[in-house]
Amino acid sequence: MRVPTKPRRLMVRLVWLVVGLLFVGSFWGLDLEWAKIGELPSDVVHYFGLMFSDPDWSKLPEALFQTWRSVSMAWVGALLGVALSTLLGIPAAEGVGPIWIRLPLRWLFAVIRAVPEVIIAIILLTVTGLTPFTGALALAIGGIGTHAKWTYETIEATPTGAGEAVKAAGGNLLQMVRWGLWPSASPELMSLGLYRFEINVRTSAVLGLIGVGGIGDMLTGYVQFRDWSVVGMLIIVVIVVTMTIDAVSGRIRRRIMEGAKSIELDRIV
Amino acid sequence: MPERTPHTEVEGAESSAFVAWPIELDGVTVRYPNGVVALNNVSLSIAAGEMVSVVGLSGSGKSTMIRTINGLVPATNGTVTVGPHTVTTLRGKALRELRGSVGMIFQGFNLADRASVYQNVLVGRFAHTATWKTMLGMASSEDREIVLRALDSVGMLEKVWGRAGALSGGQKQRIAIARALSQEPEVMLADEPVASLDPPTAHAVMTDLERINTERGLTVLVNLHLMDLARQYTTRMIGLRAGEVVYDGPATTATDADFEAIYGRPIQSRDRLGK
Amino acid sequence: MTNTLVLPPKPRTWPRNVGVVLALAAMTLLTTLPRLGGVEIDLGSIARNWSNAAERIGMLLQPDLSILPRTIEPMFQTLSMAIVGTVLAAALAIPLSLWAARPTNPNGLTRRAVRFVLNVVRAVPDLVYATILVAMVGVGTLPGVITLILFDVGIVVKLVSESIDSADSAYMEGGRAAGGTQTQINKVTALPQSWPVIASQVLYSLELNVRISAILGIVGAGGIGRLIDEVRGFYRYDALSTIIIEILVVVLIIEVVSNYLRKRLR
Numbered sequence: 001m002r003v004p005t006k007p008r009r010l011m012v013r014l015v016w017l018v019v020g021l022l023f024v025g026s027f028w029g030l031d032l033e034w035a036k037i038g039e040l041p042s043d044v045v046h047y048f049g050l051m052f053s054d055p056d057w058s059k060l061p062e063a064l065f066q067t068w069r070s071v072s073m074a075w076v077g078a079l080l081g082v083a084l085s086t087l088l089g090i091p092a093a094e095g096v097g098p099i100w101i102r103l104p105l106r107w108l109f110a111v112i113r114a115v116p117e118v119i120i121a122i123i124l125l126t127v128t129g130l131t132p133f134t135g136a137l138a139l140a141i142g143g144i145g146t147h148a149k150w151t152y153e154t155i156e157a158t159p160t161g162a163g164e165a166v167k168a169a170g171g172n173l174l175q176m177v178r179w180g181l182w183p184s185a186s187p188e189l190m191s192l193g194l195y196r197f198e199i200n201v202r203t204s205a206v207l208g209l210i211g212v213g214g215i216g217d218m219l220t221g222y223v224q225f226r227d228w229s230v231v232g233m234l235i236i237v238v239i240v241v242t243m244t245i246d247a248v249s250g251r252i253r254r255r256i257m258e259g260a261k262s263i264e265l266d267r268i269v
Numbered sequence: 270m271p272e273r274t275p276h277t278e279v280e281g282a283e284s285s286a287f288v289a290w291p292i293e294l295d296g297v298t299v300r301y302p303n304g305v306v307a308l309n310n311v312s313l314s315i316a317a318g319e320m321v322s323v324v325g326l327s328g329s330g331k332s333t334m335i336r337t338i339n340g341l342v343p344a345t346n347g348t349v350t351v352g353p354h355t356v357t358t359l360r361g362k363a364l365r366e367l368r369g370s371v372g373m374i375f376q377g378f379n380l381a382d383r384a385s386v387y388q389n390v391l392v393g394r395f396a397h398t399a400t401w402k403t404m405l406g407m408a409s410s411e412d413r414e415i416v417l418r419a420l421d422s423v424g425m426l427e428k429v430w431g432r433a434g435a436l437s438g439g440q441k442q443r444i445a446i447a448r449a450l451s452q453e454p455e456v457m458l459a460d461e462p463v464a465s466l467d468p469p470t471a472h473a474v475m476t477d478l479e480r481i482n483t484e485r486g487l488t489v490l491v492n493l494h495l496m497d498l499a500r501q502y503t504t505r506m507i508g509l510r511a512g513e514v515v516y517d518g519p520a521t522t523a524t525d526a527d528f529e530a531i532y533g534r535p536i537q538s539r540d541r542l543g544k
Numbered sequence: 545m546t547n548t549l550v551l552p553p554k555p556r557t558w559p560r561n562v563g564v565v566l567a568l569a570a571m572t573l574l575t576t577l578p579r580l581g582g583v584e585i586d587l588g589s590i591a592r593n594w595s596n597a598a599e600r601i602g603m604l605l606q607p608d609l610s611i612l613p614r615t616i617e618p619m620f621q622t623l624s625m626a627i628v629g630t631v632l633a634a635a636l637a638i639p640l641s642l643w644a645a646r647p648t649n650p651n652g653l654t655r656r657a658v659r660f661v662l663n664v665v666r667a668v669p670d671l672v673y674a675t676i677l678v679a680m681v682g683v684g685t686l687p688g689v690i691t692l693i694l695f696d697v698g699i700v701v702k703l704v705s706e707s708i709d710s711a712d713s714a715y716m717e718g719g720r721a722a723g724g725t726q727t728q729i730n731k732v733t734a735l736p737q738s739w740p741v742i743a744s745q746v747l748y749s750l751e752l753n754v755r756i757s758a759i760l761g762i763v764g765a766g767g768i769g770r771l772i773d774e775v776r777g778f779y780r781y782d783a784l785s786t787i788i789i790e791i792l793v794v795v796l797i798i799e800v801v802s803n804y805l806r807k808r809l810r
Contacts, residue, residue, distance in 0.1 A: 023631045026624035030685045030766075040681065047680050065581045072575035072582040079572060114795035118671070118759045119788055122776060123604065127590055127597040132583040161379035165445070168339055169452055170369030170396025175403050179392055183381040206671040209763060219672060220763075223679045231676065235668065242667035417549050427552045 051232030059230050063218065063237045070214035071241070073132050073207065074200035077139025081200075082193040085144050089151025090177060095160060105148070113145030117203050118210055125212065135212035139200045150192050158184045191253040198249050201242055289317035289488050290352030290370070290455040292338060297347035299333050299512075307333035309512040310347070315505075320482040320489045322499040322520055324531055325509035331492040334509065335458050338490070339371040340364050352455055369396025372449030372487075374478075376461035378441040382434030386425070386444055389433045390416045393451030412451075419451040420444075423477060439470035446477055457481055459491040463498065468542050475502045495542045496528045600781045607789060608782035615771060615790055622767035623794070625685055625760070626753035629692025634746045636693065637700040638735075641742070644701055645708035647716055648734045650726070659705075666698035670756050674765040685766035688757060695756065696749040700742075707741045708734065740809045747802045754798045758791045 091097035092105040112120075121138035128134040163180030171179070208216020215238060222230040292315040299308040307330045315321050323331045336342035337349050340356050349356040354367045372393075380389050394412040395403055402408070408416070420426045423443040428436065433444060442462060449457060459478060463471035479502050482489045493499050499506050499520050506523055508516030508531035516523070516531050525536055532540065578584040590597075642648040644658045673694055677687030716733050724732070761769025768787060775783040 019631070022627050026627040029620060029624045030628060030689070032686055032689070033684070036681055036686055043680055047676075068581035069583070072580075075571060075575040076583045076585070110796065110799075111792060114755070114792045114799070115788065116755050116759045116791075118762065119772070119791070122772070122784070123788075126600040126604075126781070127593055128586070129589055129593060131586065131589065133586050133589070136583045136585075159377075161375060161377045162381040164341065165373070165375060165379035165448070166392050166395065168341060168368055168371075168373040169392050169448065170365040170367075171392065171403075172365060172395075172400060174400050175392075175395050178404050179381060179384065179388065179395075183384040183388075187383070202667075202669045206669045209671050209675060216669075216672065220675060223675050226679065235672075235676075238669075238672065239664055239667040243663060246667075417551065421549055426549060429552060430554050 047228065050228035051235065054229055055233035055236060056227070056229035057233055059233060060237070063215065063234055066208075066213070066215045066218045067237055067241050069132055070204040070208060070216065071201060071245070073135040073139060073204040073212075073214060074197055076136040077143065077204070078193065078197040078200050080136065080140035081143030081147055082196055084140060085147035085151050086189065088144065089148035090155055090181075092148065093152040093155035095163070096155065096173070096177060096181070106152075109145050109148045111145075112142065113149070115142070115145075117142035118206060121207050121210060121212060125210075130211045130213075132213045135204055135207040135214065138207060138212075139203060142203070143196055143200065147192065147196050151189060154185050154188050154192070155181055187256050191256050194249045194253050194256075198246055201245050205238060288352075288455060289486050291315060291317045292456065292488060292490065293348075293350040294334075294337070295348045295350070297334075297337055297344045297349060299330075299337060299342060300345045307342075307512055308337070308344075311509075311512070311514055312347075313507060313514060313517060315488060315490065317488055318482070318486050319505060320479065320503050321491070321505045321507060322503035323490065323492045323507045323509060324494065324496065324499050324516075324528075325492075326494060326532055329509040330512040331509050332460055333512075335373075335460050335490060335492055338456070338458060339368050339373060365396055369452055370455045372452050372454035372457045374442070374445050374449055374457070374459040374462045376464045378438070378445045378465075380433040380441055380444060380448075382432065384433060385429075386420070386431055386433050386436075387416065387429050389444055390420055390448045390451050393419070393448045396452065415453065416447075416451050419447040422450065423447045437470075438466050439473060442466065442470075442474050443477065446474070446481075450481070454487065456488045456490070459489070461492050461494065463542075464494065471498070471542060478502070495540060496523075496525075496536070497541045499523070600779070603781035604785040606782050607786040608780070609786055611771075611775070611780075611783040611786050612790070615768060615787055618761070618768040618771050619790065619794065621685060622757045622761075622769075623754065625688045625692060625757045625767055626750060629689050629696060629753050629757070630746060630750040632689070633693045633696030633700060633749065634742070637697050637704065637746075638742060640697065640701045641704035641708065641738075642730050642734060644705035647708060648726070648730045658701075662698050662701050665694055666702065668694075670695045671759070671763055674760050675763045678764040683764040683766075688760040688765035688767060691760060691765060692753050692757060696753065699752070700745045700749050703745045703748075704738065704742050708738050711738070743809055744806050747806055751795075751799055751802050754795055758795070 088105055088108075092102050092109070094102065097105070117138050120142045121134055124138050124141075125134045128137065158181055160180075162184065163176045166176045166180040204214055205216040205219075208214035208218070209220050211217060215234065219231065219234050219238075222234065294311050294313050297308055297311045298306065300306050309330075311330075311334065323334060325331045333342055337344050338351060338356065340349075340359060344357050347357070351367065351371065354363075356364075356367060359367055388406055391403075391406070391408055391412065394408065394415065398408070398412065417426065417429065420429055423446050425440060425443050425447060428440065428444075433441065436444065442465075457478070462478065463474050466474060475498055478489055478491060481487050491503065500523060503520045506516065506518065506520035507514060508527070510531055510533055516527055518527075528536055528540065574580060575582045576585055640658060640662070644655060644662065646655065649655045649658075670691055673691040674687055677690055681687055716729055718733070720729060757767050757769075759769045759772070761767040761771065762773045764770070768791065772784065772787055775781075775787065
């Protein structure tokens with residue numbers, strides 16, 4: 001039996017080789033202590049026991065207060081961020097703004113995307129101080145990077161027909177955006193806005209770690225005191241709150257997207 | 270300069286008299302940025318109040334031609350004149366005002382599906398309304414009256430508060446006609462208005478367009494690719510092939526041979542709508 | 545216009561609209577009441593801090609390049625953490641993705657269990673892991689790498705398993721018809737089939753990792769973030785601005801490369 005020679009997939013092997021070399025090189029460069037890695041499993045069990053065997057619920061009221069502060073930062077940040085992203089994202093869409101507006105805006109978004117929110121907050125707090133307001137502003141500005149990108153992508157994906165009709169009837173650019181693009185793009189944009197809030201809930205906890213307040217701030221404090229039973233309680237609160245917000249917001253988002261369709265169905269009769 | 274036609278009072282028209290406008294194309298060439306020449310040195314003149322069909326296969330340049338008339342596609346060369354306006358020199362506000370006087374109907378209806386029928390038809394008043402008012406969806410009582418009359422004239426008044434997206438294709442095209450009518454235009458353009466509709470609905474929409482021409486006295490220019498519709502509903506026919514005019518004459522007496530010359534191939538069954 | 549038109553009754557949509565607006569307004573009000581823990585929108589603070597802030601912003605606008613040599617080693621550490629984290633997470637995420645998707649794991653119980661655990665893992669933000677891990681195993685790159693692995697596994701498994709779920713899985717029928725076990729079928733059919741998705745999501749997680757590992761050092765988990773924390777402590781905003789620009793450039797380069805590779809995958 002003559003079997004054709006198996007093709008040597010040179011490119012694939014090359015890719016694996018590069019990935020392998022990168023990994024080995026990086027791993028070696030990290031200088032990890034093997035002893036610590038060996039102790040890791042027993043450490044994890046030890047600290048899990050300290051945190052979760054008997055969480056300290058006496059600090060729960062303060063934890064909830066701080067959680068609300070984080071959620072507030074997330075909400076205000078989402079509101080401001082979505083408003084700014086909509087204002088900046090729509091002119092950045094093809095078919096709306098001219099190229100000399102689109103390109104600089106898209107560059108701005110890419111640059112903001114590249115800077116972590118924590119760093120934006122560090123810059124901002126020179127002006128506004130270590131307050132939750134700084135956290136909300138950092139979330140708003142940081143959110144522009146991805147959210148404005150989603151906005152112009154959504155606008156570009158909406159059918160152009162209605163906009164053409166507004167232009168043909170003598171409408172100007174603003175009227176074209178308002179009645180040609182907005183009606184079909186708005187449910188998607190609202191849904192993305194809620195998603196931005198979900199993301200912000202996670203990020204606001206992170207911002208707390210640099211001292212702007214909220215659950216992250218409280219967590220750092222108790223980690224530094226090595227008060228593990230409180231830390232355990234705080235982690236449980238973070239997980240429960242985050243998952244609950246995800247579930248509720250996800251359900252509303254589905255309503256928004258499906259509602260747009262089901263109302264149409266009602267009216268067919 | 271094209272001649273201004275005298276006021277023609279139309280008996281029995283629902284609204285006050287219109288001044289229909291003539292259309293003139295003089296050596297119009299359109300070359301798209303990708304190099305495609307969609308329209309090549311086209312010259313023709315359409316008298317006020319005429320009902321003209323533009324026939325050709327897809328890609329023959331008829332969509333481009335109709336869009337040069339309201340300036341949606343700028344002409345690379347030549348001049349387009351509509352009534353008192355030289356479209357090819359207009360820009361900005363002046364161009365939008367001209368568009369306000371030229372109604373347009375599209376193959377894909379081009380409605381905002383998630384907005385109400387009322388809001389969609391109100392688009393026809395945009396050229397005459399302050400921008401801030403349209404942003405909020407507000408309308409003067411006069412505009413509201415015009416919109417409702419336009420809807421009534423196409424028999425769609427009872428759908429006024431429904432969503433445009435919930436309607437059938439034929440209903441959507443009627444809303445689109447109402448939108449164009451609410452502009453109170455002097456000229457009506459239609460780009461393949463029945464290509465997305467089933468035969469009975471197509472005939473109904475063509476009848477609406479015919480009525481707009483006979484009752485209101487508007488100049489109507491309609492793109493078609495079906496020969497029987499052109500023969501039945503229009504008086505004059507312009508044939509386009511590869512961006513050039515290859516036929517210009519009466520529609521009812523156009524022979525099959527004339528159509529074969531326009532299509533550049535023998536007639537096929539899909540060139541007719543049938544019953 | 546003589547005859548009057550008979551209009552159909554206008555449907556009442558305003559109660560719903562008013563309800564939505566009220567809900568949004570109420571949420572905004574509740575989140576801006578400081579007494580409840582909300583955000584105090586204090587524009588006055590900007591005015592009060594202005595002289596102080598102007599000086600620091602002035603420093604930010606004049607990057608001090610002399611710190612650059614000191615950034616090279618921690619920046620390499622950041623990139624190494626990102627790469628090691630990505631590769632190890634990918635190795636863990638591939639079997640877990642197959643476990644969490646319906647076509648590749650018909651057993652509802654284990655599938656739901658895997659998904660739930662990963663939802664919990666995803667609910668904890670990255671720097672929170674880093675903070676706790678630093679307290680457990682000490683300052684260094686180890687807590688950073690573990691943080692990245694936890695973060696990546698959560699996100700890669702979610703995205704990959706969802707794409708396996710939504711893709712047409714007719715290709716598996718052949719394997720099932722031939723009487724293979726689920727593991728055999730997965731290895732021979734599902735894995736090659738979902739390879740482009742996996743590779744694309746892993747590249748995406750690498751992009752995120754570079755961004756995260758740049759700040760992990762702020763809580764002591766290694767990399768360039770350590771330097772950020774240090775210069776911030778000494779109010780060296782001119783040096784801070786150099787580091788930020790450097791991170792910006794590195795992240796943008798990684799993003800361009802990763803976008804190019806992802807396009808090649810399709």
